[in-house]
Amino acid sequence: MKTATRGIRSVKTTLDQAILHMKDITKLFPGVKALDCVNLIVKRDEIHALVGENGAGKSTLMNVLGGVYPHGTYTGEIIFDGKECVFHHIKDSENKGISIIHQELALVPYLSIAENMFLGNERARAGIINWQQTRAKTTELLKLVGLSEDPDTLIADIGVGKQQLVEIAKALAKDVKLLILDEPTAALNEAESDHLLEIIVNLRAKGVPSIIISHKLKEVERVADSITILRDGATIETLVKGQDDISEDRIIQGMVGREIKDRFPARESEIGETVFSVENWSAFDPVDTNRQVLKDISLYVRRGEVVGIAGLMGAGRTELAMSMFGKAYGKKITGTMTKDGKPVNFNTIHQAIENGVAYLTEDRKTAGLNLISDVKENISMANLKGISEMLIINKSKEIHIAEDYRRKLSIKTPTVHQIVGNLSGGNQQKVCLSRWIFAAPDVLILDEPTRGIDVGAKYEIYTIINQLAAAGKAIIIISSELPEVLGMSDRVYIMNEGRMVGELPKEKATQESIMRCIMQSSRGN
Amino acid sequence: MQQVQKKRKFEFNSRQYGMIIALVAIIILFQFLTKGILLKPLNVANLIMQNSYILVLAIGMLLVILTGNIDLSVGSVAAFIGATSAVFIMDWNISPVAVLFISLVVGGLIGAWQGFWISYVRIPAFIVTLAGQLIFRGLTMVILKGQTKAPFPDVYTSISAGFVPDFITNITGPIYLFGKQLHLITLLVGLLLSIVFIVGELRKRREMKHYGFAVSSKLVLTLQIIVMVVVINLFAFWLNQYRGMPTVLVLLGVLVMIYSFVTSRTTIGRHIYAFGGNAKAAALSGINTKRVFFWVYVNMGVLAAIAGIVFAGRLNAATPKAGVNFELDAIASCYIGGASASGGIGTVIGCIVGGLIMGVLNNGMSIMGISIDWQQAIKGLVLLLAVVFDVVNKKNK
Numbered sequence: 007m008k009t010a011t012r013g014i015r016s017v018k019t020t021l022d023q024a025i026l027h028m029k030d031i032t033k034l035f036p037g038v039k040a041l042d043c044v045n046l047i048v049k050r051d052e053i054h055a056l057v058g059e060n061g062a063g064k065s066t067l068m069n070v071l072g073g074v075y076p077h078g079t080y081t082g083e084i085i086f087d088g089k090e091c092v093f094h095h096i097k098d099s100e101n102k103g104i105s106i107i108h109q110e111l112a113l114v115p116y117l118s119i120a121e122n123m124f125l126g127n128e129r130a131r132a133g134i135i136n137w138q139q140t141r142a143k144t145t146e147l148l149k150l151v152g153l154s155e156d157p158d159t160l161i162a163d164i165g166v167g168k169q170q171l172v173e174i175a176k177a178l179a180k181d182v183k184l185l186i187l188d189e190p191t192a193a194l195n196e197a198e199s200d201h202l203l204e205i206i207v208n209l210r211a212k213g214v215p216s217i218i219i220s221h222k223l224k225e226v227e228r229v230a231d232s233i234t235i236l237r238d239g240a241t242i243e244t245l246v247k248g249q250d251d252i253s254e255d256r257i258i259q260g261m262v263g264r265e266i267k268d269r270f271p272a273r274e275s276e277i278g279e280t281v282f283s284v285e286n287w288s289a290f291d292p293v294d295t296n297r298q299v300l301k302d303i304s305l306y307v308r309r310g311e312v313v314g315i316a317g318l319m320g321a322g323r324t325e326l327a328m329s330m331f332g333k334a335y336g337k338k339i340t341g342t343m344t345k346d347g348k349p350v351n352f353n354t355i356h357q358a359i360e361n362g363v364a365y366l367t368e369d370r371k372t373a374g375l376n377l378i379s380d381v382k383e384n385i386s387m388a389n390l391k392g393i394s395e396m397l398i399i400n401k402s403k404e405i406h407i408a409e410d411y412r413r414k415l416s417i418k419t420p421t422v423h424q425i426v427g428n429l430s431g432g433n434q435q436k437v438c439l440s441r442w443i444f445a446a447p448d449v450l451i452l453d454e455p456t457r458g459i460d461v462g463a464k465y466e467i468y469t470i471i472n473q474l475a476a477a478g479k480a481i482i483i484i485s486s487e488l489p490e491v492l493g494m495s496d497r498v499y500i501m502n503e504g505r506m507v508g509e510l511p512k513e514k515a516t517q518e519s520i521m522r523c524i525m526q527s528s529r530g531n
Numbered sequence: 532m533q534q535v536q537k538k539r540k541f542e543f544n545s546r547q548y549g550m551i552i553a554l555v556a557i558i559i560l561f562q563f564l565t566k567g568i569l570l571k572p573l574n575v576a577n578l579i580m581q582n583s584y585i586l587v588l589a590i591g592m593l594l595v596i597l598t599g600n601i602d603l604s605v606g607s608v609a610a611f612i613g614a615t616s617a618v619f620i621m622d623w624n625i626s627p628v629a630v631l632f633i634s635l636v637v638g639g640l641i642g643a644w645q646g647f648w649i650s651y652v653r654i655p656a657f658i659v660t661l662a663g664q665l666i667f668r669g670l671t672m673v674i675l676k677g678q679t680k681a682p683f684p685d686v687y688t689s690i691s692a693g694f695v696p697d698f699i700t701n702i703t704g705p706i707y708l709f710g711k712q713l714h715l716i717t718l719l720v721g722l723l724l725s726i727v728f729i730v731g732e733l734r735k736r737r738e739m740k741h742y743g744f745a746v747s748s749k750l751v752l753t754l755q756i757i758v759m760v761v762v763i764n765l766f767a768f769w770l771n772q773y774r775g776m777p778t779v780l781v782l783l784g785v786l787v788m789i790y791s792f793v794t795s796r797t798t799i800g801r802h803i804y805a806f807g808g809n810a811k812a813a814a815l816s817g818i819n820t821k822r823v824f825f826w827v828y829v830n831m832g833v834l835a836a837i838a839g840i841v842f843a844g845r846l847n848a849a850t851p852k853a854g855v856n857f858e859l860d861a862i863a864s865c866y867i868g869g870a871s872a873s874g875g876i877g878t879v880i881g882c883i884v885g886g887l888i889m890g891v892l893n894n895g896m897s898i899m900g901i902s903i904d905w906q907q908a909i910k911g912l913v914l915l916l917a918v919v920f921d922v923v924n925k926k927n928k
Contacts, residue, residue, distance in 0.1 A: 334815060356817040365815065373815055376808030378875050387805055388816040390798040397797045402742040441816070 024085075025050045025184055025215055026071075031082035033066055033075060033239075040066045041080070042239045048184065048217060053210055055230035056219045058261055059488060063239040064219050068186055072106045073099040087183060103183030107173045109192060113161045120144040120157035123176050147175040151205050167198030174205065178214075185209065185216040191225060192320055203229050221318050223254045223525055235260040254525055262488065262517035270493030271465065273472040277496065278309030281480040282363065282449040283344045289329045289336030299325050299336060301504045307449060307480040312471065314495030315484045316520050322504040323484045324368055327451045331365040332358035346448070359388060364447035366438055368454035368484070370431075374438045377427035381419055382408035384426050384437050389445040411440035415470060432463025439470060450474060451482045456490065468494060488517045502527045550869060550884045553917075557888055561895030568898050569891070572772035580691065580845060582890035583779040584609065584838040586883055588861035589868075590790050591834030593882040594827045596865045597794075597807045599874025600649070600656035602828070604663030605835040606857035608641050610850075611667040612839030617680035617849035620687065627686040634836045641667070642832020643825070650824035664858070672851045681848035691844035695776045714775035721767025725760040732756060779841060786834075791879045803827060807874030863910070864889055867917040888913070 026048040033041040041063045048054045056064050069075050071084065073093035084091045086102055093099045113122050120140050129139045144157035151171040161169060170190055177185055187206070191199040199222075206216055207229060220226050226233060233252055235242040242260050245252050283306035291297040300322055307313045315323050328335035330343065332355035343350050345361055352358040358365075367373040375384055385408045386393050393404045408422035415436045419429055426437055435455065442450060455471065456464040471494065475481050485491050491498055498515040500508035500523045507527035510519060562569045569578075588605050595602045612634050619625045619633065645663050648654045682688075699715040700706070706713045732752065739746050747755075770776055794800035802823045805813040814820045838857070843849050868885025870877025889910060896906045 331815075332817075354817075354819065355815060356819060359817040367812075367815055372809075373811040376805055376812055376875065378871075379804065379808045383801070383805075387801075387813070387818075390801055394798050397799060399796050399798060399801060400738075401796070402738045402744065405744065406742045 023049045023051070025087060027083075027085040028067070028071065029083040029085065031067065031070055031080055031084075033063075033070060033080040040239050041070070043082075044236065044239070044241045046234055046241065047244070048215060049231070050213070050215055051210065052215055052231035053206060053229050054215070054217045055226040055233045056217055056236065057221075057223065057226060057233060057257060058236035059486075062236040062261070064236055065188065066239075067236070068106055068188065068217070068219065071099065071104060071186070072096055100180060103181055104186065105177030105180060105182040105184070106186040107170070107177065107188065107190065109189045111166075111169050111173055113169055113172065113176075115162035116160060118158045118160055119148070119155055119164070119172055122161055122172065123147060123157075123179055125176075127180055143179070144175075147179055148172070150178055151175045152201065165198075166193045167195070167202065170194065170198075170202060171205065174209075178209075182214060185214055186219075187216060188219045189221065189319075190218060191220065191222060199225065222528060223257050224528070226257065227252055227254060233257060237261060255522075258518060258521045258525070262521060269465070269468075269489065271469045271472055273312075273475065275310060275312070275475065275496050277311045278478065280306050280308050280344075281346060282307050284330060285342045285344075287326070287329070287339070287341035287343075289325065289339045292335065292337050295337050299504050300329060303341070303501075303504075303506045305482075305499055305506065307482055309478050309480055310475050311496050312475050312481045312483060312494055314491035314498045314515075315482060315501055316488060316491045316498055316524075317486075317501035318524060319486060321501040321524075323501050324453055325504075326501070327365055327453055327482070327484060330358075331355060331363060331451065334365070359445055359447070362446070362448035363451070364388070364442040364445055364449065365451045366442055366453055366455060368457060370434055370438050375426050375434055378425065380423050380425055381412070381417065381429075381437055382422040385411055385422075385440045385444055388441050392444060392446075407444065408440075411444065415440055416466065430463075432459045432466070435459055435463070435467060436470075439467065443474070447479065449480045449482070451484070453484045454486065455483060456485075456487075488520060491515075491520075492517065500524060550867075550881055550888075554884050554888050554891070557891050557895075561891060561898075565895055565898040569895055570769075572769055574894070574898075575769060576694075576773050576777055578890055578894050579780050579783070580777050581894065582886060583691065583777075583783055584842045584845070585857060585860045585864065585890070586783055586886045587786060587834055587838040587841065588857055589864035589882045589886045590786055590879055591831040592858075592861040593790075593865050593868075593870060593877055593879055594794070594803055595656075595831050596862070596870045596872070597803050597874055597877055598824060598827055599807050599810075599872075601660065601858075601862055602645075602656065602663075602831050603660040603858050604641075604645065604667060605831065605838070605861060606854035606859075607664045607667035607671065608638065608832060608835040609839035609842055609854040609857060610671045610852075611641070611674075612638055612836045613843030613849040613853050614671045614674045614680070614851075616687070616840065616843060617683070618674055620683065621680055627684050630687070631840060634840055635833055638832040638834070638836025638839070639829050640832070641835070642829035645832070646825040646828030649828060650821045656828075668851075671853075675849060675851050677851055679848050679850040683844060683847055683849075687840070688844040688847050689778060690782065691779050691841040692847070693778045694774045695778055695781060697775055711772065714771040717767050717771045717775040718764075720776065721764045724763050728759050728763070729756055782837075782841075786837075787879060787883055794879055799823075804875055807876075809875075860889060861886075863914045867914055869921060885917075888917075 024047050026046070028044065028046040031041050031044045032039070044063065044067055046056070046067065056067070058064050070080050073096045076094045077092040084093070086104065091099070091102060114125065117125070123144045124140055129136045129143060141157045148155060148157070151174050153168060153171050153175070155164060155168065161172065164172070174185065190202055194202060203225060206218070209216065218226070218230070230252070231247050233245045235245070235257065237260070245256070283304070285304045287300060287303040288298060289300040291299050303326060305313070315326070317323050325335050329339055332352040333339055334355055343352070345363070350361060352361060352363070371377065376387065382404050386404050390399065393400055393407060405422055411417065412419065412422055417433050417436045417440070419433060426434060429437065452471065456467055459467065471481060471483070483491065483494055492515055495515070496512050498510045498512070498520065499506055500510070500520055502524045505527070508523040558569065568574055588609070592602060592605065615637060616630045616634050619630045620627055625633070641663070645659050648659045649656045695716055697714050697716045699719060703715065706715065732755065736746050736752065794803065802813070802818050805816070805818055806820050806823050810820050839854065842853055846853065864886035865877060865882045866872065866885070867888055868877065868881030868883070870882060892910060892913060893906060896909065
């Protein structure tokens with residue numbers, strides 16, 4: 007409550023100078039309140055940072071502002087440049103001068119910089135493009151962001167850092183009044199990041215304010231004039247440089263300052279011997295084979311133990327899991343792997359499964375389920391041997407087993423012949439879990455097991471995980487939701503930038519300690 | 532629970548039988564339009580022999596389409612196989628039986644060649660098989676030097692143009708019914724198939740009961756059995772009125788049975804459907820998707836070889852223009868039969884029914900004297916309508 011009054015006081019003093027005022031924005035998704043009366047005020051002469059954990063609602067808020075979620079699908083007001091705005095489409099907000107630069111860049115790789123710069127906004131008369139003007143304008147705009155590339159260079163031929171700058175120049179081409187950057191430096195190295203931040207500061211001097219969404223709090227501390235913290239879809243506070251303490255510690259406190267209620271079922275852990283471990287595990291990017299993605303990682307997991315892996319997006323957690331799962335990800339993988347005390351080496355996913363390792367993907371729609379097939383076939387998919395003899399499938403047995411899992415995991419579906427694409431997210435996830443339980447693994451790697459699932463189904467999935475641990479499985483949970491990692495794990499590993507940067511027992515693991523561990527390791531970079 | 536099970540069974544049946552109903556409707560329509568010529572025993576035998584090679588290709592094409600791809604080369608491959616067999620037999624004097632085996636191997640190798648590029652080098656199937664279409668058409672003309680090669684020996688042509696010899700009559704002597712001599716082997720096969728069907732249904736029922744599932748009532752089962760047995764035996768009797776079973780019908784029947792079984796009842800089939808439904812998910816479930824993809828094309832090559840042999844045998848010649856547009860008919864058969872262009876959906880029976888719908892349209896319109904040009908246009912329209920119907924039907928669900 008205290009923080010709310012602070013918010014109101016600052017409203018009065020700054021409203022006239024505000025370029026943007028988002029008032030009481032509430033956005034509902036089926037079963038989830040993604041934004042709950044969020045307020046955001048951005049001044050005409052500032053760099054405003056928006057921070058919060060994964061899932062705090064930052065991207066949702068920006069999508070509301072950008073017209074991705076059209077007017078009417080949320081409640082609240084958007085006042086931009088002194089006028090109330092109603093955006094039905096992304097174009098509407100762009101036309102007002104709001105430019106969002108997303109993490110995944112919206113550039114066409116095999117078109118030139120100049121072509122990309124004016125894509126959809128071509129310098130043309132009667133549909134005929136004036137290439138001279140296009141090139142000249144491009145060179146001019148590139149200069150603004152400190153680039154001296156030839157406008158005819160293909161986007162695919164310049165690095166990510168420069169692509170980011172081209173995106174900014176592209177926004178400038180459209181007469182931008184407010185620039186929004188979502189994790190602009192996530193894919194950049196130190197020098198590139200510095201350059202980008204410098205450009206943003208320069209733009210502020212030229213009268214273009216910006217909102218930056220970032221996990222890198224040291225950058226936020228450096229460039230932001232004010233910082234709005236979101237948590238669980240609500241505005242927690244806005245810190246102003248010069249008035250408030252904007253140190254990293256202060257920001258982290260705001261980001262995670264929440265108590266964990268009874269969101270996780272209790273479990274008595276009975277931990278046995280080590281079942282699975284890797285040592286000095288390294289891997290390189292499968293496309294850019296010079297980029298090392300995983301660096302000297304060691305981890306182990308014991309019978310009946312739930313181990314969490316915490317980290318920010320892009321920390322390399324999924325890559326680690328998939329590289330261990332029959333080299334489903336990565337090139338030039340090195341390191342040793344041990345299963346049940348014996349050294350093993352899985353070259354294919356099939357071998358990994360045969361040796362009792364299972365991996366539940368974070369992306370159940372594109373990599374987990376066969377959405378056009380039914381519940382039973384999705385359950386049996388990883389263990390066809392279990393329902394067949396001499397390659398011949400016993401369909402009755404398959405139905406029988408699927409029915410069994412439907413009951414045990416209470417999958418809400420009329421029958422096991424239901425097409426999986428018609429089920430809700432929570433039930434789809436239960437189908438995925440059934441598949442891996444039926445494959446009878448000793449080690450289960452669960453990647454974001456509750457992503458996009460409503461609270462009730464989450465609790466059920468936590469219960470299933472606890473039952474599996476109680477049955478002696480070794481479980482690794484990868485999750486971007488810190489409370490989930492803390493609530494479920496006996497032990498927590500912390501990953502950042504492809505390294506294991508910390509390991510904390512349950513007692514010592516808190517949101518603060520984990521966040522601090524991540525931030526400190528970033529700083530040491 | 533029991534009710535839910537039963538309801539589903541009915542839905543499943545109505546969807547499966549939809550295509551068969553369409554086929555029956557088209558048959559009745561043309562039976563009427565051709566003033567009864569369509570279903571004359573002679574024409575029925577003709578219909579089977581005329582469409583056999585397309586149906587063989589359609590079976591292989593179904594597996595390819597299940598993976599979400601197509602194969603544009605099969606017509607050229609069939610022609611190539613016809614040409615190589617002609618050279619082997621007529622110029623090199625290799626025994627026809629050996630040539631049949633060699634042809635299957637050559638077909639498999641061609642499939643492996645294309646499957647290698649598609650599956651392991653990840654070249655789009657459309658491009659690889661378009662290249663294959665040109666390559667093997669070109670090689671066919673090179674081998675045949677642009678000329679037609681004929682004739683083939685009897686052993687070779689009997690597969691597609693012959694009838695199953697009635698060796699039972701040879702033992703028992705001729706038997707007559709209504710003044711016509713009975714073709715005993717045909718009737719016997721009909722009878723055997725009836726028994727296989729009944730035993731299969733009863734076994735399925737017992738297995739379902741064993742696992743505690745609801746089964747259809749005895750009355751429904753009896754009716755099902757009676758209908759099937761009547762259809763099978765009537766068909767056998769009908770063929771019996773002309774010269775008995777065409778040999779190629781046996782070949783087709785065996786292929787349909789094998790491929791139906793493989794696709795619906797084996798892990799191999801399941802791998803193909805899973806690959807087509809979501810290749811990433813299949814791979815992450817431990818399925819060797821590259822191997823599946825590769826073998827689907829090898830299989831297509833072998834079936835294209837069989838189609839090539841059947842076509843050359845029926846023509847009793849190898850010609851440079853053999854098999855032109857066969858791939859399109861095979862692809863159309865699959866789509867009409869309910870296969871999905873994006874993969875993962877389709878059945879062998881469906882593609883056969885789709886092929887027969889096209890075949891009956893062709894045959895019926897030819898009897899009516901409709902020109903080839905119009906036939907093409909009408910077939911195209913039927914293909915479009917069939918798929919539109921399927922898509923709209925799914926949207927409404």
